Amino acid sequence: MDTNIKVFPRFQPFKVIIYIVCIFLAALSLFPFIIMIVNSTRSTPEIQGTAVSLIPSSYLARNYTILTSKDIFDPIRGFVNSIIISTGATLCSVYFSTLTAYAIVVYEWKARRGFFTFIMAIMMIPGVVVSIGFYKMVYAVGLANNFLPLIIPGIAAPAMVFFMRQYMIPALPLEIIQSARIDGAGEFYTFNKIALPIMKPAIATQGIMAFVGNWNNLFMPLILLTQKKMYTMPIMVSLLKGDIYKVEYGSVYLGLTLTVLPLFVVYFLLSKYIIAGIAVGSVKG
Amino acid sequence: MKRKRVSYAKYGYLFSLPFVVTFLVCTLYPIxxxxxxxxxxxxxxxxxxxxxxFLPSLGQGLWDNFVDTLKAPTFHTALLNTVKMWIINFIPQITLALILAAWFTNNQKKIKAQGFFKVVFYLPNIITAATIGILFANLFAYPKGPINDILLQLGFIDNPYDFSRSATASQLNVSFMQFWTWYGNTMIVLIAGILGINPEMYEAAEIDGANGNQQFFYITIPNLKTMLLYTLVTSLIGGMQMFDIPRVFQNGLPQNATLTATLYIYTQAFSGTYQYNKAAAASLVVFVIISIFSALLFVVLKDKDEAKLHKIIKQQEREYRKKVKLAKQQLLKEGR
Known part of the structure; x- marks a missing residue:
């Protein structure tokens, strides 16, 4: 046997191309955010001098003062409002979607099959067609400028019910429920104490996605919330383009950064679950 | 020993009640x-x-709002823009996502740092669309802005270019933002799809001497058909409702070039003249268009095996009932 031949890893030019493309795309993903963050520390004259810079300046505090002095952009208020709406809607969505999926998976009832077909059929109802009627209804019952109309609809999230059902069928053996019944547990108690903990992984991924979706929502809050103190983060962001901030580039970048930072933190902490969630959600179980 | 059977059926109804009530109040009634x-x-x-x-009681035609909407040139423009910007975003998006998915799942190439790339490519999707719209409006600012700066320094242009005044540039920009925020998502979906393909197929192909390209076109693509169709339809449904980015980016400007269908509805209903009736008619038109696409998705998503099984069960039930009926008739005859 010839032992002198060393095995070198074969040089693959194609692989180099792949890495170049991937690095280029990664830069494309990050570049706008890097500019945004750096520019949020720079003054308007600096930005007008050279718009692209990777060196932070010292105008962060000043930009913040300008940003909040206009009585429109209040990051703390926006943050709190967005948190209330997103948390409320997400809790409603995950709890009741799991409950609805439980009803479909665990119980034998006449309308079960029809109900599941119905859920799949309503999954793609566009928000636009609901919006005008919903707006008029909310105003008629005096719930405009209230967070409830943005939270309660979360209870009926057909896509999440669909996902929860797909996850529940293999994950929740009916024998466990049978034995709980023999032990004398009530049905609602069994759901809360046995089914919910088993569904935790699915609840986590769906919860994150729902939270981010609610956090980023602009259309409905824009229609239903007209008082400044009720504004969510996306509404405040959408106001950054008005005439008031026309020449305050640094402040606008800072405003954008403030809305992105919480998402960055959530994303980099939970990206593993988020990406797994998209992958699982797309494959029918 | 005979055990008393408890029926739990009522809990099925009870536990799905909150969903149904909320759906009726917050979705069906508003529609x-x-x-x-x-x-x-x-x-x-x-x-x-x-x-x-109602319009007829005012001496107008019942469908007047719909007729007006369907005739309105602005609505045509809005629909056309929506479709146009969606197509310009979707074709490169699905192509790139498919290529990346094929690279990342290739066992021979073993691309390193995949986790990092996936996380970074997906990142824009998680960021508020409104933020991205404003961010890009600032990046493309005129006369001083990051993109203009870079283009000037690289010598591509001699004078700063006002992107916001060009209809084509504005549309391309919106399409690019859509592409940029969604290709990572599509890629991850497609990777999941490719990983779901039976690996034995690839092994067999390798033994038969098929190269990477052949494997991609003869195994990956055909097996990914359903997934690609799913991506296409969900993207189309989402694309038809494009709102946040065009609204904050240019709010339909210049010359309605970035006006989308949803933005048209929003503008009709919630600004200026508050024409709720026209906006309602327009949203129903969009609803019909989207419903057609959804129906397509519904057919694709429907579990074929489950449907078959259901059919068999139904048939067996029918046969059973027939037999019972026959047996009864037999008994009656004998009794006579």
Whole structure:
């Protein structure tokens, strides 16, 4: 046997191309955010001098003062409002979607099959067609400028019910429920104490996605919330383009950064679950 | 020993009740309401629904709002823009996502740092669309802005270019933002799809001497058909509702170049003249268009095996009932 031949890893030019493309795309993903963050520390004259810079300046505090002095952009208020709406809607969505999926998976009832077909059929109802009627209804019952109309609809999230059902069928053996019944547990108690903990992984991924979706929502809050103190983060962001901030580039970048930072933190902490969630959600179980 | 059987069926109804009630109040009722508004003269910020009248009682045609909407050149422009910007975003998006998915799942190439790339490519998707719209408006600012700066320094242009005044540039920009925020998502979906393909197929192909390209075109693509169709339809449904980015980026400008269908509806209903009736009619038109696409998705998503199984069970039930009926008749005859 010839032992002198060393095995070198074969040089693959194609692989180099792949890495170049991937690095280029990664830069494309990050570049706008890097500019945004750096520019949020720079003054308007600096930005007008050279718009692209990777060196932070010292105008962060000043930009913040300008940003909040206009009585429109209040990051703390926006943050709190967005948190209330997103948390409320997400809790409603995950709890009741799991409950609805439980009803479909665990119980034998006449309308079960029809109900599941119905859920799949309503999954793609566009928000636009609901919006005008919903707006008029909310105003008629005096719930405009209230967070409830943005939270309660979360209870009926057909896509999440669909996902929860797909996850529940293999994950929740009916024998466990049978034995709980023999032990004398009530049905609602069994759901809360046995089914919910088993569904935790699915609840986590769906919860994150729902939270981010609610956090980023602009259309409905824009229609239903007209008082400044009720504004969510996306509404405040959408106001950054008005005439008031026309020449305050640094402040606008800072405003954008403030809305992105919480998402960055959530994303980099939970990206593993988020990406797994998209992958699982797309494959029918 | 005979055990008393407890029926738990009522819990099925009970536990799905919150969903059904919420759906009826927050989705179905508003849709019907929207539909009714579409046939009335409801407009203006102060007019109550109870004061609105159906068009025929005012001597107008019942479908006048719909006819007006379908005839309105602005609505045509909005629909056309929506489709146009969606296509310009979707073709490169699905192509790139497919290529990346094929690279990342290739066992021979073993691309390193995949986790990092996936996380970074997906990143824009998680960021508020409104933020991205404003961010890009600032990046493309005129006369001083990061993109203009870079293009000037690289020598591509001699004078700063005002992107916001060009219809084509604005549309391309919106399409790019859509592409940029969604290709990572599509890639991850497709990777999941490719990993779901039976690996034995690839092994067999390798033994038969098929190269990477052949494997991609003869195994990956055919097996990914359903997934690609799913991506296409969901993207189309989402694309038809494009709102946040065009709204904050240029709000339909210049010359309605970035006006989308949803933005048109929003503008009709919630600004200026508050034409709720026209907006309602327009949203129903969009609803019909989206429903057609959804129906397509529904057919694709429907579990074929489950449907088959259901059919078999139904048939067996029918046969069983027939037998029982026959047996009964037999008994009756004998009794006679």
């Amino acid at each position: 019907v309401y929207t539909g009714i508004i579409g046939f009335t003269n409801l407009k203006g910020s102060t007019m109550a629904f109870t004061d609105a009248k």
